[in-house]
Amino acid sequence: MTTIPSSDPDTPLIPVIDLIKHIIEFPVEDKVIDFVQPDELEKQLEEKLALPKTYEEIKATTDFVIQKCLNTSHRYFLNQLYGAVHPVGLAGAYIVEKMNTNQ
Numbered sequence: 818m819t820t821i822p823s824s825d826p827d828t829p830l831i832p833v834i835d836l837i838k839h840i841i842e843f844p845v846e847d848k849v850i851d852f853v854q855p856d857e858l859e860k861q862l863e864e865k866l867a868l869p870k871t872y873e874e875i876k877a878t879t880d881f882v883i884q885k886c887l888n889t890s891h892r893y894f895l896n897q898l899y900g901a902v903h904p905v906g907l908a909g910a911y912i913v914e915k916m917n918t919n920q
Contacts, residue, residue, distance in 0.1 A: 832876060836883070837911070849891045851884055858885060 853861065865878045888894060890902055 836880075847888065847891065849894050850887045853885060 861881070865881050889896075889899060
């Protein structure tokens with residue numbers, strides 16, 4: 818069983834940073850949304866959220882949720898009420914969250 822290493826508290830952030838880079842790069846081959854009917858999605862989520870214990874299970878659950886969410890950063894996501902992510906604002910939000918250590 819693999820657990821999150823406790824010696825370096827930033828170790829779990831490395832996969833998150835890679836994920837953020839993937840989302841920001843606007844990959845065309847990714848779908849805007851991987852639609853699943855709500856009843857089926859609820860069943861899949863219940864299975865995924867059944868007390869994940871290892872780091873790999875937590876990562877797999879996180880990847881599943883991100884895959885099923887609407888990707889508003891995708892270049893083919895068009896909505897009259899939403900323009901796009903402002904890169905400077907997004908970078909600022911990440912910096913502020915990293916500096917907030919009392920979470």
